[in-house]
Amino acid sequence: RKEVExxxxxxxxxxxATVAFNCTYSNSASQSFxxxxxxxxxxxxxxxxxxxSGNEDGRFTAQLNRAxxxxxxxxxxxxxxxxxxxxxxxxxxxxxxxxFGKGTHLIIQP
Amino acid sequence: xxxxxxxxxxxxxxxxxxxxxxxxxDMNHNYMYWYxxxxxxxxxxxxxxxxxxxxxxxxxxxxxxxxxxxxEDFPLRLELAAPSQTSVxxxxxxxxxxxxxxxxxxxxxxxLTVL
Numbered sequence: 698r699k700e701v702e703x704x705x706x707x708x709x710x711x712x713x714a715t716v717a718f719n720c721t722y723s724n725s726a727s728q729s730f731x732x733x734x735x736x737x738x739x740x741x742x743x744x745x746x747x748x749x750s751g752n753e754d755g756r757f758t759a760q761l762n763r764a765x766x767x768x769x770x771x772x773x774x775x776x777x778x779x780x781x782x783x784x785x786x787x788x789x790x791x792x793x794x795x796x797f798g799k800g801t802h803l804i805i806q807p
Numbered sequence: 808x809x810x811x812x813x814x815x816x817x818x819x820x821x822x823x824x825x826x827x828x829x830x831x832x833d834m835n836h837n838y839m840y841w842y843x844x845x846x847x848x849x850x851x852x853x854x855x856x857x858x859x860x861x862x863x864x865x866x867x868x869x870x871x872x873x874x875x876x877x878x879e880d881f882p883l884r885l886e887l888a889a890p891s892q893t894s895v896x897x898x899x900x901x902x903x904x905x906x907x908x909x910x911x912x913x914x915x916x917x918x919l920t921v922l
Contacts, residue, residue, distance in 0.1 A: 701849065705847075728906065729905050729906055729908055731908075739915070739916075740897055740913035740914060740915055740916055741850070741897070741913050742913065743910040743911070746908040746910075748908075784849065784850075788905040788906065794840070794852040794855055794865050794866070794905075795840075795850075795852065795905055795911070796849075796852075796866075797842075797849035797850040797851070798849050799847065799848055799849045800849065
């Protein structure tokens with residue numbers, strides 16, 4: 698069974714701090730990886746794709762570890778506006794659909 | 808561009824009723840998807856389409872049907888609604904398939920309650 702596992706949190710983090718969370722996936726044939734952000738009662742929106750060599754977009758850094766089958770998201774200098782649920786998303790090899798994790802709830806506190 | 812639009816925003820159905828959830832996109836995307844999200848759960852793929860006239864089942868297709876007669880529209884049909892279909896339904900579209908690390912754009916969702 699295909700699984701994408703995330704710690705649901707909530708992670709309560711003071712503004713300005715650095716926070717990181719991981720996501721593990723069960724299917725070693727998974728080939729595409731993404732982080733989506735979902736605000737309360739809103740639709741998911743792409744935060745960043747995750748490349749094999751890791752990638753950075755401003756305060757956000759994503760890493761992929763194929764050997765251990767996990768991806769990570771690091772947020773530096775966290776802002777109040779970063780409060781949201783972060784969804785780990787994986788594409789299984791050969792498929793056009795995506796498998797979503799349940800999400801990690803992040804709360805940035807002033 | 809309006810992006811991905813969904814109607815209705817909310818709906819309450821009685822058990823056994825039927826309805827169609829509408830989804831439209833104006834980005835000329837070939838790929839369209841229907842997901843459902845239950846409280847505290849991840850999104851699950853119901854059906855998807857790689858172009859007009861082509862649809863395929865996702866992870867949880869039972870109780871649903873789709874059609875794709877145009878590039879723009881991808882309606883989801885619920886026949887004989889059941890309480891287990893109470894959920895938030897999201898439609899999404901993308902220009903390329905996920906294998907190209909391509910972003911999926913989501914509509915605002917339809918909140919459906921079956922009583």
